Amino acid sequence: MKDVTFGQYYPSHSFxxxxxxxxxxxxxxxxxxxxxxxxxxxxxxxxxxxxxxxxTTAAAKVPFFRVLSSIKAILFFVFLSAVLQLFFHKGGTPLxxxxxxxxEGLLSAGFxxxxxxxxxxxxxxxxxxxxxxxxxxxxxxLLTPLKWIKFPVHEFALIxxxxxxxIPTLLDETDRIVKAQKARGADFESGNVFKRAKxxxxxxxxxxxxxxxxxxxxxxxxxxxxxxxxxHRTKYKRMVPTYRxxxxxxxxxxxxxGVVLINTMLPF
Amino acid sequence: xxxxxxxxxxxxxxxxxxxAVQALSGVSVTVESGEFFGIVGKTxxxxxxxxxxxxxxxxxxxxxxxxTVGDFDLTDKRCDYRALRSRVGMVFQYPEYQLFAETVREDxxxxxxxxxxxLGENDMEERIKTALELVGLDYEKIKDKSPFxxxxxxxxxxxxxGVIVTRPEILVLDEPAAGLDPKGKREFIALLKRLHEKFVKxxxxxxxxxxxxxxxxxxxxxxxxxxxxxxxxxxxIFTDNEDILxxxxxxxxxxxxxxxxxxxxxxxxxxxTEEGFISAVALKYGGGK
Amino acid sequence: xxLLEAENVSFSYDKKNMAVxxxxxxxxxxxxxAIIGHNxxxxxxxxxxxxxxxxxxxGKITVDGFCSSDKNALFEIRRRVGVVFxxxxxxxxxSIVEDDVAFxxxxxxxxREEIGERIEYALKAVGMEKFRKSSPTxxxxxxxxxxxxxxxLALKPGILVLDESTAMLDxxxxxxxxxxxxxxxAEDRVTVIAITHYxxxxxxxxxVFVVNDGGIAMQGTPAEIFRRAKEIKQMGLELPLxxxxxxKLRQRGVPVPEGIMTEEELAEALCVLLPKI
Numbered sequence: 001m002k003d004v005t006f007g008q009y010y011p012s013h014s015f016x017x018x019x020x021x022x023x024x025x026x027x028x029x030x031x032x033x034x035x036x037x038x039x040x041x042x043x044x045x046x047x048x049x050x051x052x053x054x055x056t057t058a059a060a061k062v063p064f065f066r067v068l069s070s071i072k073a074i075l076f077f078v079f080l081s082a083v084l085q086l087f088f089h090k091g092g093t094p095l096x097x098x099x100x101x102x103x104e105g106l107l108s109a110g111f112x113x114x115x116x117x118x119x120x121x122x123x124x125x126x127x128x129x130x131x132x133x134x135x136x137x138x139x140x141x142l143l144t145p146l147k148w149i150k151f152p153v154h155e156f157a158l159i160x161x162x163x164x165x166x167i168p169t170l171l172d173e174t175d176r177i178v179k180a181q182k183a184r185g186a187d188f189e190s191g192n193v194f195k196r197a198k199x200x201x202x203x204x205x206x207x208x209x210x211x212x213x214x215x216x217x218x219x220x221x222x223x224x225x226x227x228x229x230x231x232h233r234t235k236y237k238r239m240v241p242t243y244r245x246x247x248x249x250x251x252x253x254x255x256x257x258g259v260v261l262i263n264t265m266l267p268f
Numbered sequence: 269x270x271x272x273x274x275x276x277x278x279x280x281x282x283x284x285x286x287x288a289v290q291a292l293s294g295v296s297v298t299v300e301s302g303e304f305f306g307i308v309g310k311t312x313x314x315x316x317x318x319x320x321x322x323x324x325x326x327x328x329x330x331x332x333x334x335x336t337v338g339d340f341d342l343t344d345k346r347c348d349y350r351a352l353r354s355r356v357g358m359v360f361q362y363p364e365y366q367l368f369a370e371t372v373r374e375d376x377x378x379x380x381x382x383x384x385x386x387l388g389e390n391d392m393e394e395r396i397k398t399a400l401e402l403v404g405l406d407y408e409k410i411k412d413k414s415p416f417x418x419x420x421x422x423x424x425x426x427x428x429x430g431v432i433v434t435r436p437e438i439l440v441l442d443e444p445a446a447g448l449d450p451k452g453k454r455e456f457i458a459l460l461k462r463l464h465e466k467f468v469k470x471x472x473x474x475x476x477x478x479x480x481x482x483x484x485x486x487x488x489x490x491x492x493x494x495x496x497x498x499x500x501x502x503x504x505i506f507t508d509n510e511d512i513l514x515x516x517x518x519x520x521x522x523x524x525x526x527x528x529x530x531x532x533x534x535x536x537x538x539x540x541t542e543e544g545f546i547s548a549v550a551l552k553y554g555g556g557k
Numbered sequence: 558x559x560l561l562e563a564e565n566v567s568f569s570y571d572k573k574n575m576a577v578x579x580x581x582x583x584x585x586x587x588x589x590x591a592i593i594g595h596n597x598x599x600x601x602x603x604x605x606x607x608x609x610x611x612x613x614x615x616g617k618i619t620v621d622g623f624c625s626s627d628k629n630a631l632f633e634i635r636r637r638v639g640v641v642f643x644x645x646x647x648x649x650x651x652s653i654v655e656d657d658v659a660f661x662x663x664x665x666x667x668x669r670e671e672i673g674e675r676i677e678y679a680l681k682a683v684g685m686e687k688f689r690k691s692s693p694t695x696x697x698x699x700x701x702x703x704x705x706x707x708x709x710l711a712l713k714p715g716i717l718v719l720d721e722s723t724a725m726l727d728x729x730x731x732x733x734x735x736x737x738x739x740x741x742x743a744e745d746r747v748t749v750i751a752i753t754h755y756x757x758x759x760x761x762x763x764x765v766f767v768v769n770d771g772g773i774a775m776q777g778t779p780a781e782i783f784r785r786a787k788e789i790k791q792m793g794l795e796l797p798l799x800x801x802x803x804x805k806l807r808q809r810g811v812p813v814p815e816g817i818m819t820e821e822e823l824a825e826a827l828c829v830l831l832p833k834i
Contacts, residue, residue, distance in 0.1 A: 546805050
């Protein structure tokens with residue numbers, strides 16, 4: 001259980017890892033926009049996005065199967081979307097006499113699958129190459145303008161990074177409590193949904209109580225280390241964009257331009 | 269129920285090459301029915317992994333050796349884990365953190381309801397009462413209280429009552445005295461001895477505390493790097509056993525002093541319990557005068 | 558003047574039961590002080606009073622001239638009295654070691670460059686400089702607790718309070734922490750207040766306070782305290798095992814000298830007393 005790390009960060013010192021997290025977050029958003037810009041039937045646009053993913057993966061020195069494995073988790077969702085498209089798409093010629101699956105339906109299902117896959121690949125590249133701490137820092141920095149409307153940016157970021165810090169600890173604890181209750185005959189595997197949900201009570205209550213205890217102790221420890229909100233606070237980690245980020249921005253710009261060009265220039 | 273492990277191995281995250289950890293490699297040991305058995309070793313030596321096999325919380329992998337507990341063959345796919353778990357009680361570290369019910373009575377009843385759903389009201393109450401009294405709590409006073417309003421020591425006792433309520437033959441405890449102060453610890457060990465005498469046949473204790481092991485256990489096994497490097501009476505494992513020292517484990521105080529004396533040519537042969545040691549030294553001193 | 562001084566301090570969580578009753582004590586600069594008592598004796602409340610996490614109901618606590626009852630002095634006190642708590646998992650705030658150590662100095666508004674230096678100093682002081690970029694979740698209990706100590710040291714406190722900081726560790730981890738703390742006391746002149754229920758951990762203290770029922774029941778050097786075995790036992794505590802066995806041996810007529818506290822001392826004493834072969 002200990003090795004379950006949130007977002008599956010893959011440590012390395014690659015080009016992509018060293019990029020400014022803010023640039024990476026913005027790039028990921030831009031990439032997702034690009035994927036959604038690709039219009040129906042322009043599979044060339046998808047090819048461009050896939051190429052981008054492949055190049056980034058290579059530059060990040062992340063094994064490609066690691067990137068792919070993120071898809072496993074959403075496979076059911078993808079399958080469901082594809083089936084829905086297949087069955088409910090109206091228009092087009094049926095593939096066989098009297099059949100309800102049409103050529104357009106098939107295309108549109110393939111299109112949706114490609115779109116979801118590409119979005120997930122891109123997002124997982126972000127979490128694979130950016131540690132949770134960097135992500136939190138990046139988001140905090142990007143949200144800074146919200147301070148003008150009194151949004152508690154610093155507190156929000158602190159909550160996020162503490163949550164990330166405690167995920168492995170709580171997973172460990174869950175594992176321990178599950179085992180302790182199993183040893184007392186608890187059964188989490190059989191019965192219907194309601195029975196299983198009820199079986200979780202002996203795990204959730206101790207977990208909740210221990211989380212409160214931890215929160216209490218953590219608050220004491222933070223107070224003891226002179227925590228007093230964001231006032232007068234300095235920051236040790238500083239994010240400085242480098243030439244890498246410039247290159248990243250250029251590549252993104254190229255991708256989006258490419259997709260838009262493909263959309264407008266190619267026939268269909 | 270006798271425990272026989274033969275060549276038991278276990279690997280965490282076996283599928284992933286980078287994360288795989290060999291937690292046990294080729295552990296063979298027999299724990300006889302009725303023993304007060306100790307398991308020692310550093311953190312990460314495999315001792316917790318081993319004991320979690322004993323009630324099937326960790327299943328014996330294919331080609332990973334053999335394990336039988338009484339008539340239960342844990343290598344057999346058809347092994348009835350529910351029945352096994354009601355016979356092998358397991359108390360984890362800081363067991364008070366598993367309490368969840370609204371009342372002490374409810375919490376102690378949890379295991380009973382899981383393992384013996386057909387038990388009548390009266391029988392159930394009788395068992396709960398016995399369990400609470402065995403751990404030194406006043407049934408009438410405590411049964412309707414919330415477990416969360418009790419003191420740390422009381423919580424731990426309630427948690428143990430919740431395990432022994434099914435009357436297991438084997439009781440496994442992982443670091444049972446952790447976090448207790450000296451008095452609490454002494455009382456707790458006394459409680460375990462009492463349980464062992466009257467109620468549970470076999471007690472297995474996992475602990476870092478060598479003094480606790482040498483003072484209380486009939487036999488003990490020393491784990492290191494997923495293997496058992498020594499097994500026997502405290503005297504056997506803590507005498508002339510450089511393996512243990514080289515692994516960074518301390519000797520019990522009695523064993524340390526006995527060893528130092530022996531190096532000086534003074535032989536105080538004893539069983540390494542406090543009483544045994546004190547008697548041997550007193551005898552030696554008296555004999556020399 | 559003493560570095561930390563408590564004068565007639567009392568405190569109650571619920572205004573009914575007194576957790577700390579009329580405690581007076583003083584700690585001088587550079588001292589290693591141990592506070593020992595059974596669970597629930599009020600010793601952990603003292604730790605929280607020392608660094609102004611709790612404010613006395615009556616009496617006062619002064620640290621380096623600052624009184625904890627003065628609201629403006631709060632942070633002056635907390636930066637001078639660093640507390641390391643019991644559970645290593647519940648006092649680390651960040652997922653990377655150096656970020657965690659930086660947390661205190663960041664709160665104080667220390668300049669960026671200096672934070673870097675403080676991280677380096679603090680991690681070196683606890684022997685964890687190699688783990689600067691690691692994630693604490695992968696470390697052992699003793700290592701995590703050393704990071705927690707580093708996190709406090711980065712505040713450059715004059716006083717380090719250990720509130721049962723070894724209670725949840727294995728023997729290996731306990732040894733690591735004791736070594737680090739003794740070194741900090743001896744070499745870096747950090748004043749140490751170690752709160753514990755392990756008698757073994759008070760052996761190296763200059764001064765021991767025994768807390769019972771919220772008040773100070775005994776004080777003196779470790780040797781002075783251990784001579785009062787009976788009272789210690791009445792307070793739910795125990796002598797170190799070596800001292801206990803020495804006592805038992807004396808009762809059986811073996812004239813082991815008083816003041817034996819460690820297994821080495823016991824072995825040496827018996828080597829002299831017992832006949833060879």
